[in-house]
Amino acid sequence: xxxxxxxxxxxxxxxxxxxxxxxxxxxxxxxxxxxxxxxxxxxxxxxxxxxxxxxxxxxxxxxxxxxxxxxxxxxxxxxxxxxxxxxxxxxxxxxxxxxxxxxxxxxxxxxxxxxxxxxxxxxxxxxxxxxxxxxxxxxxxxxxxxxxxxxxxxxxxxxxxxxxxxxxxxxxxxxxxxxxxxxxxxxxxxxxxxxxxxxxxxxxxxxxxxxxxxxxxxxxxxxxxxxxxxxxxxxxxxxxxxxxxxxxxxxxxxxxxxxxxxxxxxxxxxxxxxxxxxxxxxxxxxxxxxxxxxxxxxxxxxxxxxxxxxxxxxxxxxxxxxxxxxxxxxxxxxxxxxxxxxxxxxxxxxxxxxxxxxxxxxxxxxxxxxxxxxxxxxxxxxxxxxxxxxxxxxxxxxxxxxxxxxxxxxxxxxxxxxxxxxxxxxxxxxxxxxxxxxxxxxxxxxxxxxxxxxxxxxxxxxxxxxxxxxxxxxxxxxxxxxxxxxxxxxxxx
Numbered sequence: 092x093x094x095x096x097x098x099x100x101x102x103x104x105x106x107x108x109x110x111x112x113x114x115x116x117x118x119x120x121x122x123x124x125x126x127x128x129x130x131x132x133x134x135x136x137x138x139x140x141x142x143x144x145x146x147x148x149x150x151x152x153x154x155x156x157x158x159x160x161x162x163x164x165x166x167x168x169x170x171x172x173x174x175x176x177x178x179x180x181x182x183x184x185x186x187x188x189x190x191x192x193x194x195x196x197x198x199x200x201x202x203x204x205x206x207x208x209x210x211x212x213x214x215x216x217x218x219x220x221x222x223x224x225x226x227x228x229x230x231x232x233x234x235x236x237x238x239x240x241x242x243x244x245x246x247x248x249x250x251x252x253x254x255x256x257x258x259x260x261x262x263x264x265x266x267x268x269x270x271x272x273x274x275x276x277x278x279x280x281x282x283x284x285x286x287x288x289x290x291x292x293x294x295x296x297x298x299x300x301x302x303x304x305x306x307x308x309x310x311x312x313x314x315x316x317x318x319x320x321x322x323x324x325x326x327x328x329x330x331x332x333x334x335x336x337x338x339x340x341x342x343x344x345x346x347x348x349x350x351x352x353x354x355x356x357x358x359x360x361x362x363x364x365x366x367x368x369x370x371x372x373x374x375x376x377x378x379x380x381x382x383x384x385x386x387x388x389x390x391x392x393x394x395x396x397x398x399x400x401x402x403x404x405x406x407x408x409x410x411x412x413x414x415x416x417x418x419x420x421x422x423x424x425x426x427x428x429x430x431x432x433x434x435x436x437x438x439x440x441x442x443x444x445x446x447x448x449x450x451x452x453x454x455x456x457x458x459x460x461x462x463x464x465x466x467x468x469x470x471x472x473x474x475x476x477x478x479x480x481x482x483x484x485x486x487x488x489x490x491x492x493x494x495x496x497x498x499x500x501x502x503x504x505x506x507x508x509x510x511x512x513x514x515x516x517x518x519x520x521x522x523x524x525x526x527x528x529x530x531x532x533x534x535x536x537x538x539x540x541x542x543x544x545x546x547x548x549x550x551x552x553x554x555x556x557x558x559x560x561x562x563x564x565x566x567x568x569x570x571x572x573x574x575x576x577x578x579x580x581x582x583x584x
Contacts, residue, residue: 213442215435221455248448254289265336328362352368404461485500498536
């Protein structure tokens with residue numbers, strides 16, 4: 092099909108820009124919608140991981156962009172034949188690597204509208220509905236998490252940006268002069284050995300310096316040791332340092348460990364330090380009433396992050412920061428420019444003042460769609476099922492003498508390993524992932540290579556868990572045959 096031309100563009104002029112008419116768009120949109128619906132229906136027929144090799148896709152694409160526009164049908168066909176096969180499918184029920192991100196149908200529909208409207212939610216004036224919907228949806232989520240109304244919410248793209256803004260607010264809290272005169276190099280940040288690397292990166296970017304980031308040892312359940320945290324703070328104070336920010340995890344990346352936030356909050360209060368709670372993954376589970384305890388102490392935090400795009404069935408990207416001190420956050424990031432001033436400024440929230448980003452997508456729309464479509468009870472049911480599936484796999488691992496758990500399972504991540512050692516587990520992970528039937532990742536705990544199996548996709552069911560476990564066991568047994576044969580041969584020699 093040829094592009095439909097604007098009747099006023101001097102038809103036939105090859106230099107005229109093609110224009111997609113409403114009817115052409117409608118036909119193309121239906122085709123894309125059909126593809127999406129079929130993907131969701133038949134997703135298990137596709138491999139989770141791609142067989143593509145580095146550089147293979149790039150070599151198959153033209154080196155230069157086309158001079159003339161091409162039909163949408165051809166572009167879509169190339170997506171199907173070239174792009175899609177070269178993807179790792181994150182929105183797949185057997186994607187168990189890192190942390191599963193789950194884009195549900197209502198979120199997909201909202202993204203369709205967001206792209207169509209293409210608003211910039213930097214000011215209230217630039218997108219009134221986007222600003223006010225963000226306030227409303229974040230108040231709903233705050234209520235579900237049983238946080239009080241003093242917590243102000245803002246949506247960023249990812250937790251990496253959120254923690255940078257939180258640590259910037261901590262710097263403003265401890266040393267407001269540093270924003271103007273620069274830092275003296277004596278402010279310190281405290282994280283655990285298992286805190287996500289984004290906190291350390293944020294400290295580096297903000298000018299604290301890596302040498303001023305203290306990594307506190309963890310206990311046998313991989314939780315920050317509060318006593319050692321306080322010792323580190325006292326040593327820094329004695330050395331003339333100024334403790335600035337503590338980052339505590341609720342669901343750490345390697346193991347989903349939950350740091351002792353109440354004890355850490357006591358320490359932060361005693362020393363006047365900003366406490367940031369990184370609940371990017373784990374925080375969503377607190378929507379379940381019987382899991383609310385995982386946020387105990389978080390009500391005393393200065394700031395808290397959770398990612399709806401990880402475990403609240405919202406498409407990436409969508410990360411929420413709450414703070415009890417919005418004015419501090421605002422002071423740390425606000426910089427007025429004449430061309431951004433409006434007559435409503437003294438009566439509204441302009442979200443651009445609370446972060447480094449000026450351009451802001453309409454992310455609240457997909458939160459609103461998901462929260463309304465599933466409702467609180469629907470989301471609770473989905474979260475509970477994810478936790479149950481994690482316990483199913485935990486039981487399977489515990490019942491198998493060839494495997495062992497490597498960490499507690501407080502949420503929906505299972506860390507385990509085969510008893511045959513690190514090299515065997517590395518080979519095992521490679522072989523499992525190469526099948527395309529499941530995708531796992533790894534970490535290192537107590538100097539041992541460990542497999543990570545994260546449950547979280549909205550379509551994952553018990554059959555996915557049991558069949559993936561069968562794949563893991565069968566792969567391990569197959570790998571052990573040559574190992575056993577080699578050992579027997581060496582013994583004969």
